[in-house]
Amino acid sequence: MNAPAPRAAKVTPLSGFPEYLPAERIVEQHFLDVIRETFELHGYPSIETRAVEPVDRLVGKGGDADKEIYGVSRLAGEEGEGGEAELGLHFDLTVPFARYVLENAGRLSFPFRRHQIQKVWRGERPQEGRYREFTQADIDVVDVGELSPHFEAEIPLVMAEIFQKLPIGRMTIQVNNRKIPEGFYRGIGIDDVAGTLRIVDKLDKIGPEKVRAMLLEAGRTDDQADRCLALAAIRTEDLGFVERVRALGVDHPLLDEGLEALSRVITTGMENAPGAMVADLKIARGLDYYTGTVYETQLEGHESWGSFCSGGRYDALASDGRTTYPGVGISIGVSRLLGLLLGRGLLTASRSTPACVLVAVNAEEDRPRSNRIATALRARRIPCEVAPKPAKFGKQIRYAERRGMPYVWFPGAGDDGTDQVKDIRSGEQVDAEAGSWNPPAEDVRPQILRADA
Known part of the structure; x- marks a missing residue:
């Protein structure tokens, strides 16, 4: 008597790992082609880094990112192997890029610019617009010792050109400089700059009243909380933000530096991509390594989705103990953007095959x-x-x-x-x-x- 044939395993989708149908994939490929071609038009060569990094490097650069790292280990490991994974899948492209710069510094020409379009992985809870596996598209410029400030103005222009070419409606690049809130906070007697930034960074999510309550709970005075909110409320498409900050009556050398730097960026935007950039002084960017200009980008009409494109200046992208490599970069969350556009039926392809x-x-x-x-x-x-x-x-x-x-x-x-x-x-x-x-x-x-x- 023949044994019954084994039942086929049921195929179920894995949440957080998007897979596109052919017509959707055509849309994705169009986006990637436009992004890559525009990066190259601006002189950014392509690199690709390995998918894994040592876990200690990922944890060290990502703060509490160890909760989101996918560890990599061999299922058929040799005797003695085991315990915690030594390698993890990268959760962004900045950490592997920093390592790449250090390993290849002797063979790179500085200032070094590159673009990188790759998959990244995060072990967070999947939801609309957030995935466990997704594609990012980054550009960065890095130099040895010092980085010219004009790159902080040039980087968002590349993104403005990409957004103009894509059929997505208006994307607004919101720009701030971390020295503005830091100098402002110090000028009104706040020493815990990072803690205050983290609270103010929640404005879009919880609103000014709750942010004010959190500031008071964290030990800020009524006057300090009101001034923090007044600074964060400033948003202009021109240089008017300077006068509005000055009207708040706060003086600090770091504040002066930040206003001057942001003025350069906004001026460059007004001259080369009118309307593409705004000075928005509530933009903080939560990661501690941003030290200068910071960027976030929202799709008009879909602001509740948050930022699809972000980045900033970091004065210590990488260091070997003797040499420091400062840089500035910005990243498009390609899968995040497509998740909205395709998921809401806002974009489609005219056919599901390249053949005409x-x-x-x-x-x-x-x-x-x-x-x-x-x-x-x-x-x-x-x-x-x-x-x-x-x-x-x-x-x-x-x-x-x-x-x-x-x-x-x-x-x-x-x-x-x-x-x-x-x-x-x-x-x-x-x-x-x-x-x-x-x-x-x-x-x-x-x-x-x-x-x-």
């Missing part, structure tokens, strides 16, 4: 002719697919329709045996030669469509 032409097959013995036509079209960079079966032409047309392909090519369909191509949207069918026919430019590649367009 289906080459029909009259009969199986005629497939070589269809293959030759497809080869000729591809040689001229016209994406196409050969029909999988020599079915009735109505079925082959429906095959193309279901995938969004706008054209079907019929070998020898003309009265004199010439080929014909049909636009299945309009029904128009004309004679065509594979060596000269061209579809409209907008049909060659899938188009990314906005729901509100």
Whole structure:
């Protein structure tokens, strides 16, 4: 008696690890292409770092990030192996980039700029817009000893150009300088700058009344709490923020430095990307290593989703004990942004395949002719697919329709045996030669469509 066949294991999705259908993947690839091409237009070469770093380095650079690190260990480890994992998957691209700079400093030309588009992993609770595995796209500029401040103005311009090219609506880059709140807080007698920044950073989440209560609970006076909120309320698209800060009557050398630095960034933005940047003095960025300009970016109409693109200046990206490498960088949360746009149906692709032409097959013995036509079209960079079966032409047309392909090519369909191509949207069918026919430019590649367009 034969034993019963084992039951197939049930396939269930893993939350926090997004996988896209073909049409969604086309949207993602369009975003990645635009991002990469724009990075390269600004002279940022690409690097790729390994997926794992020593856990002690990840923990040391990430504060309490050890709670989110995925440890990596061998399932079939040798005897004696065990205990806590020594390697972990990187949770951002800054930590591996800092290590990369230290390891390759002798072979890099400084100031060194790079772009990096890779997966990262965080073991946090999955929810809308937050994933365990996701793609980030970073640019950074790093130098030896000192970094010219003009890079702090140039970095957000790259992002402004990307956002202009993507079909996503208006993205506003909010800019601040950490020296402004630090100098301001010290000027009103607050010594715990980091603690105050962390509280003020919650403004968008809990509102000014609760932030004020938290400031008082942390030992700030009524006057100090009111002044902190007054500073955080300042937001301008021009240099008006300087006068508004001065009107608060606080003096401190660090505050002067921060206002001057932020003025340079906003001036550069006004000259090169009008309306793309605003001075927003509530932006703090929670990570302690930011020391100068900081950035956050929101999608207009979807502010509740928070920032999709953030970063800042850090005066000690990496150090080998003798040399310090300061830098400035910014990162796009590609998966986070797509999670909103695709999940809410705000973007879609015009078709689920890169092919714009289906080459029909009259009969199986005629497939070589269809293959030759497809080869000729591809040689001229016209994406196409050969029909999988020599079915009735109505079925082959429906095959193309279901995938969004706008054209079907019929070998020898003309009265004199010439080929014909049909636009299945309009029904128009004309004679065509594979060596000269061209579809409209907008049909060659899938188009990314906005729901509100």
